[in-house]
Amino acid sequence: MLKPLTTLAALAIVASALVGAVATAIAGAPQITHFTLSNGLEVVVIPDHRAPVVTHMLWYKVGSADETPGKSGLAHFLEHLMFKGTEKNPSGRFSQVVATIGGQENAFTSADYTGYFQRVPRDKLKAMMEFEADRMTGLELTDDVVRPELNVVLEEQNMRVANNPAARLGEQMDAALYLNHPYGRPVIGWRHEIEQLNREGALEFYRRFYAPNNAILVVAGDVTADEVRTMAEETYGKVPRFAEIKPRLRPQEPAQQAARTVTLADPRVTQPSVSRYYLAPSSLKARPGESEAIDVLAHILGRGSNSRLYQKLVVDKNIAVNAGASYDGTTVDNTRFGVYGTPKPGTTLPQLEQAIDVVIDDLIEHGVTAEELERAKSRMIADSVYANDNQRMMAQWYGASLATGATVDEVRTWPDRIRLVTAEAVRDAARRWLDKQRSVTGYLVKDTRPEEKRS
Amino acid sequence: MNASAFLRNKGARALTALVAGIGLWLAAPAAQAMTIERVVSPGGIEAWLVRDSALPLIAMEFAVLGGADQDPLGKPGVANMATSLLDEGAGPFDAAAFQGRLESKAIELSFRSGRDYLRGTLRTLKENRDEAFDFLRLALTEPRFDAAAVERTRAQIMSRLQRDAVSPNDIASRTWWATAFPDHPYGQPVNGTVESLPGITIDDLKSYTRRVLARDGLKIAVVGDIDAATVGILLDRTFGALPAKAKLQPVAYAVPQGLGRRIVTPLDVPQSVVNFGGPGIARDDRDFMAAYIINHILGGGSFSSRLYREVREKRGLAYGVSDSLIWLNYASLLLGSTATRADATGQTIDIIEQEIRRLAAEGPTEEEFAKAKTYLKGSFALGLDTSNRIASQLVQMQLDKLGIDYIERRPALIDAVTLDDARRVAKRLLDPGLLVTVVGRPEGVSSTQSGVAASPSPVAKPGQSPASRE
Numbered sequence: 001m002l003k004p005l006t007t008l009a010a011l012a013i014v015a016s017a018l019v020g021a022v023a024t025a026i027a028g029a030p031q032i033t034h035f036t037l038s039n040g041l042e043v044v045v046i047p048d049h050r051a052p053v054v055t056h057m058l059w060y061k062v063g064s065a066d067e068t069p070g071k072s073g074l075a076h077f078l079e080h081l082m083f084k085g086t087e088k089n090p091s092g093r094f095s096q097v098v099a100t101i102g103g104q105e106n107a108f109t110s111a112d113y114t115g116y117f118q119r120v121p122r123d124k125l126k127a128m129m130e131f132e133a134d135r136m137t138g139l140e141l142t143d144d145v146v147r148p149e150l151n152v153v154l155e156e157q158n159m160r161v162a163n164n165p166a167a168r169l170g171e172q173m174d175a176a177l178y179l180n181h182p183y184g185r186p187v188i189g190w191r192h193e194i195e196q197l198n199r200e201g202a203l204e205f206y207r208r209f210y211a212p213n214n215a216i217l218v219v220a221g222d223v224t225a226d227e228v229r230t231m232a233e234e235t236y237g238k239v240p241r242f243a244e245i246k247p248r249l250r251p252q253e254p255a256q257q258a259a260r261t262v263t264l265a266d267p268r269v270t271q272p273s274v275s276r277y278y279l280a281p282s283s284l285k286a287r288p289g290e291s292e293a294i295d296v297l298a299h300i301l302g303r304g305s306n307s308r309l310y311q312k313l314v315v316d317k318n319i320a321v322n323a324g325a326s327y328d329g330t331t332v333d334n335t336r337f338g339v340y341g342t343p344k345p346g347t348t349l350p351q352l353e354q355a356i357d358v359v360i361d362d363l364i365e366h367g368v369t370a371e372e373l374e375r376a377k378s379r380m381i382a383d384s385v386y387a388n389d390n391q392r393m394m395a396q397w398y399g400a401s402l403a404t405g406a407t408v409d410e411v412r413t414w415p416d417r418i419r420l421v422t423a424e425a426v427r428d429a430a431r432r433w434l435d436k437q438r439s440v441t442g443y444l445v446k447d448t449r450p451e452e453k454r455s
Numbered sequence: 456m457n458a459s460a461f462l463r464n465k466g467a468r469a470l471t472a473l474v475a476g477i478g479l480w481l482a483a484p485a486a487q488a489m490t491i492e493r494v495v496s497p498g499g500i501e502a503w504l505v506r507d508s509a510l511p512l513i514a515m516e517f518a519v520l521g522g523a524d525q526d527p528l529g530k531p532g533v534a535n536m537a538t539s540l541l542d543e544g545a546g547p548f549d550a551a552a553f554q555g556r557l558e559s560k561a562i563e564l565s566f567r568s569g570r571d572y573l574r575g576t577l578r579t580l581k582e583n584r585d586e587a588f589d590f591l592r593l594a595l596t597e598p599r600f601d602a603a604a605v606e607r608t609r610a611q612i613m614s615r616l617q618r619d620a621v622s623p624n625d626i627a628s629r630t631w632w633a634t635a636f637p638d639h640p641y642g643q644p645v646n647g648t649v650e651s652l653p654g655i656t657i658d659d660l661k662s663y664t665r666r667v668l669a670r671d672g673l674k675i676a677v678v679g680d681i682d683a684a685t686v687g688i689l690l691d692r693t694f695g696a697l698p699a700k701a702k703l704q705p706v707a708y709a710v711p712q713g714l715g716r717r718i719v720t721p722l723d724v725p726q727s728v729v730n731f732g733g734p735g736i737a738r739d740d741r742d743f744m745a746a747y748i749i750n751h752i753l754g755g756g757s758f759s760s761r762l763y764r765e766v767r768e769k770r771g772l773a774y775g776v777s778d779s780l781i782w783l784n785y786a787s788l789l790l791g792s793t794a795t796r797a798d799a800t801g802q803t804i805d806i807i808e809q810e811i812r813r814l815a816a817e818g819p820t821e822e823e824f825a826k827a828k829t830y831l832k833g834s835f836a837l838g839l840d841t842s843n844r845i846a847s848q849l850v851q852m853q854l855d856k857l858g859i860d861y862i863e864r865r866p867a868l869i870d871a872v873t874l875d876d877a878r879r880v881a882k883r884l885l886d887p888g889l890l891v892t893v894v895g896r897p898e899g900v901s902s903t904q905s906g907v908a909a910s911p912s913p914v915a916k917p918g919q920s921p922a923s924r925e
Contacts, residue, residue, distance in 0.1 A: 050509050051489070053837060083758075092758070092768075099757040100826050102833020119837055151771025158726035159774050159794050163623060267723065270617040305554045314607060315551065321607075321614040344610055375559045382561030382580055388510050390841045 030388065032398070033225035034408040037232060039241040040213025044398045044408060045228045046220035048391050054221030055391045056128045057117040058136075059399040061216070062209035064189070065111040065182040065250055065332070071201060073189015076109040077153055078202045082116065083107075084145045086138030094131040111183050112248075112332045113403035119392065122222045129217075129235035136210055136239050139203070146199040154195070157188050166273070169264040169444050174336075176260045176440040177277045180251045181333055211242030216402045220395040248332055253279060260440040265447035272445050274349045274356070275340035279438040283329035284405040291329040292417045293425040294337065294433060298327035299376040300368050300426065301360070302339060306375065309339065312359050319347040319355060330400045337433060349443050360434050367427035381415045489839075491849065491859055494683045496690035502675035503849045503859060504686055507842070511581040513679035514842035515591075516850045517694075518575075521667035522568040523645040524706045524785065528638070530654060532647015534667075536612060537660040538568040541575075543604040545593035550604045553590070562587045564594065570641060571784040572854070573667055578843060581680045585689075592693045595668055600657050609652055616649050623728040623894040626720050627792070630892040631730045634718060635711035641786060669701035670694060676849035678842040709786045710734055714888040717804075717903045727800040727895030731778070731807060732790035733887050736880070738782040738855050745872045745880035747780060751827045752819045753811065753885070754778040754791055759826070761810050766793060772803045782855075789884060800897035808889065815885035818878030832866045 033045040064075045085091040098105045103120040118128050161167045171186045178184030188194070217236060219228050256279060283291040302309045302325025309323040323341040339360070343352045387393050401411045492504045523534045542557075542564055544550040557564055563578040564587070575595075579587035619625035629644055636642035647655070673694060677686050714733055736746040754762035754777045766776040778791025795803040819827070839845045852861050893900055 050507060051836070051839070053840075095758045096826075099759050100829050102830045102835070102837055104834070104837060105758075119840065121833065121837070148767075148769060148771030152767055152774055155726065155772070155795060156774040158796065162725045163728075163794075268621040270621050271614050304558065306551070306558050311551065315603075318607075321611045342614060344614075375555070379558050379561050385510070385512065385580060386561075386563075386578065389512060389514075389843075392840065 030394075032408055032412060033228075035225075035229065037212065037237050039237060039239060040211075041232070041236050041239075042216045042402065043228060043232055044216065044218045044402065045223070045225040046218070046391075046394050046398065047222075047224070048220055048388075048394070049222050052122045052222050053119060053391070054122045054125045054219060054223050055117060055119045055395045056125060056132070057115055057218040057220075057395045057399050058132050059113050059115045059216040059218065059403045060210055061112070061214050061248070061403050062114055062205075063110050063112040064185060064187040066209065066248065067182065067185070067205075069182075071193060071197065071205075072185045073153070073187075073194040074197055074201060074205050075114055076188055077150065077194070077197050078205055079107050079109045079114050079116075080149050080153055081141055081146065081202050082135060082139060084139070084141055084149070086135050086140055088134050088138060089131060090140070094135065097127065097131070109187055110400075111187055113400065115399060115403075117392070117395070125219065125221075125223060125228075126231045126235065129231055133235040133239055136212065136215070136236070139206055139210075141199050141203060143199055146202070150194070150197060153188070153197075154191070157191055157194060160188060161186070162191070165264060165266040165269050166444055168266070169262070169275075169442050172262045172264060173275070173277055173440050173442040176262050177279060177336060179253060179256065181253050182250055183331075183333065183335075208244070211245060212236055212239045213241045214245045216399060218395045218399045218402075220391045250333055253334060256438040259436040261443070262440060263443040263445060265445050267447045267449075269444055269446040271342060272349055272443070273340065273342045274353050274441065274443055275338060276353075276356075276439050276441040277336040277338050278434055278436075279334050280327060280337035280433045281329070282331040282333060282335045282404065283401075283410075284332055285334055286329070289417065289420065289425060290429060292414075293421050293429040294327050295329065296373070296376050296380070296418065296421045297363075297368075297426045297429050298325045298337065299380060300372045301325040301363060301430075303376075308359050308363060308372075309341070309356065313341060313352070313355055317355060319344055320352055323356065330404050330406075332404050349445070353441065360430070364427065364430045364434065368423050370423065373421070373423050373426065377418055377421065380418050384415045489845070489862075491862070492683055493859055494677075494686045494690070496687040496695075498691040498695045500670060500673070500675070500690040500694050502677050502686055502690055503853065504676070504681075504683055505678045505845060505849070506680075506682065507678065508680045510842075511680055512842065513577075513579055513581060513584055513587070513677065513681050514846045515577040515675065515677045516574065516843065516846040517673060517675040518572045518850050518854060519667050519669065519674075519701065520572060520672035520784075521663075521701060521703050522572045523570050523643065524640040525663060525667060525704055526640060526643060526647075527659075528640065528643070530647075530651050530659070531640075531643035531645070532612065532651050533655055533659050533663050534568040534573065535646050536608060536652070536655055537600075537663045538566045538573055539608050539612070540600055540604060540660060541566045541594045541598050541664070543608060544599040544601050545590075546597040546599075548593070549599070549601060550607075553593075556586075557590060560586055562590060564590055566594070568645070570645060574850070576843060576847075584681065584685075588689045588693045592696070595694070596696050598664060600660055602657070605657055605660070609655070612646060613649060613652050616646060616652065619646070620649065621722070623722055623724050623726070623794075624792075626722065627728045627730040627892045627894045630718055630720055630894075631732060631790075631890060634713040634716065634892070635732070635788075635890055636709055636786070637712060639709045640706060641709060641783065665698075666702040666704075669698045671700045673697075674850050674853035676846040676853070678846045678849075706785045711786065711788060711890060713890040715890070715903075717891045717893065717900065719897060719900055719902045720892070720894045721896060722894050724895050725796065726794050727797055727893055727897040727900075728792070728794045729800065729804060729807075729891065729893050730790070730792045731804070731889045731891045732788055733889050734884075735780045735782065735787035735789045736884055737787045740787075742876070742880045742883065743782075744868050745876045746884050748824065748827045748831065748869070748872055748877055749814065749819065749881045749884055750778065750780045750789065751831060752823050753814055757830060761814065762791070762793075762807060765806050765810055766795075766803055770806075772796075772799050772806070776803075776807070797896050798898045800893060800895065801899045804891060804893070804900065811885050811889070815882050818874070818881045821874060824874055824877055828869050828872070832869055835862070835865060 030047045036042050067074045105118040107116045175184045313320040313323040320341045326338040341352045494502045494504045526533045560583040566575045633642045754760045756777050762776045766772050773793045773795045776793035781788040
């Protein structure tokens, strides 16, 4: 275990390159089992018998986008507080047991889900399930533990955001991209709202969202589906279903009609950069095959040193030190397609932005080549084979995909659908979604004002 | 995340029973499922192999001696830049052709250098195995260092260095190493500086790779769907053309300087970053395992370490606080970090220093000593969660000269440490004092000079044997 850190939305972003990537179509791929307990808990079992180890993950279908306006950061704060103990297992006993056996554990929060996981020897799986089922409803909090933890979260905000100009710009860009949807709020929350979070609010949120019928259990490792079913029924199965889980209907984006630009100036910016987010459909909201085409588009346009943006701007024109693109469709509502570039000295941000636009316009006009398409697809499909080598990554993909509305079958057949993406579909996706009217462009620049005037 | 806290008495009893139950299993950890074979190629090149046909893929890791410690004094960054260029064109392929072919076959090949080693990682689908090793061979034996790729890479590193120059984490770390190791390669930044990068020539880069890429210090591990005979053939084909012996510049053994000092670098950020550290214990020292246990109890990454509990859990002063043992070839360190708000920086440093003094003086309790042992026994195998991570660990075991049966012996080595050993080694490890670097606008914390007597001489005794690991 490296550091005891929560992962926040970072996990969702890490997984994004491989969203939903898993393959039965490929030799050696595991037989995934999926069933639902009578109290509504969904269970996914991913066999991996290479070592006597299991990864146990519990995903709740609640994230920062489900928070009440004015209480941003509550989903993430509750994630921290979930380690404070229950009546049956007070005061961090769960973590102590995991630590004593040398297990790994952590938790993470995104806009759409909150997850808890442990990696332990297989004979400890049942114990993990008992602990996790216990804290599904048994959390006990006192102000003595809540107050220091709020300070921990404020230090986390300092570390991830306040100390980091690029992260501060990212928050401003999200807020500008989403005119109406709560994805515009940072997962960690706005600092002035985090400061007001408290025990009562956390417990109210917990009782509203933490229930077996709002959760997904993913177990990957050296275990059979029957074993998991028996253990899950004896542990999670005892937790009563909660009647009041409402569908996730968040305020949706209106038709966006104006390109936005935001600039963040900070004296500590020594390397300026430009980036843009376009509003783009999630796998859940996209038309059939569209999310896959956008994924291939992101790969061809900007993943790695063979991509269009890198080859044109970094290699050919020699005006950037880096350039690329990103897309993560593993969200409930419409997500973002990103492009970015870091200029070389002598190139201005508007010049670089214009050069990025030329690359995008060319792709929209002329499409992609057969060679580019094949290379991207084989690389992406190979990723789904490599994924099988990483138990935690497998559990994460299934968990994140199911928590954002995908089915097990959709996850399993992802490589097949990538295979079907045509050059025409990629070009259509670019034409439809790389529309500046639905975008925000962010400039990160050096603030050259004298320091004393800022404070 | 989070969590932990001290066990209340009720919980502790239940936990003790549980630990006893696990003990038997932990004596033979997940590694039991893993057989490590020693493969020696017809040409005499050795690799450790774990065969696993569950998945159609192969992972390989290797290391050779000589990283940034080979950079000329005053010209840091040569090893890092050269290593970054190994996959930017080789043999008949320029950078674009080389990278394009790798991607078409989904071959993942990368190189990196640390202070002591150059390391490489390869991952391929089984069906592309031979080509994957061919690309590795080209990168090692015929790197091109084309001018365009060199300048592109230089600009990328410069861009990163400019960013690092104002990053509190980076400044705190750079200041720590520069102060601890003046006039020693370890005092120079691995990635170089904005001053040194422009002066690095293609000849510097070629000279470095020619000197270090050789067969004598080479350590290799392979994991995946491949048999020993095939590994042997590929080893010769891939590494056989390298020179027999590396030509390494000698590096002096060193001990960290500046103990007792605090160095504050002002930077306008809301959160102060703190690095702290002092001498560690060498990997081949008989006290190493005891030191490893002590480090775990102090701040070694679980949610129940003393630093975690005192700084984060009880007081909410920081999101992360931890420390680790670092064993380099020519120095050993205990090094930690945290980050905290300006008005709590002094308090946080005080608590860290108090906890270190307390552990040095009193040693660990029996309970935390027992728990640390079971943690360290269990966590090793649980950390081996991907083929590349297993391969990387097997290379590390070779670099550390631990023997191919180390994984089986390891639990007994941990069990052999007594509480008396731990108390003695806690004093040895934690008594020398700390060099602390702080970056930010900490309230009430200012730079101090050391009590000079606390700092031992800069160069260790030459007889002291090297340990290894970055």
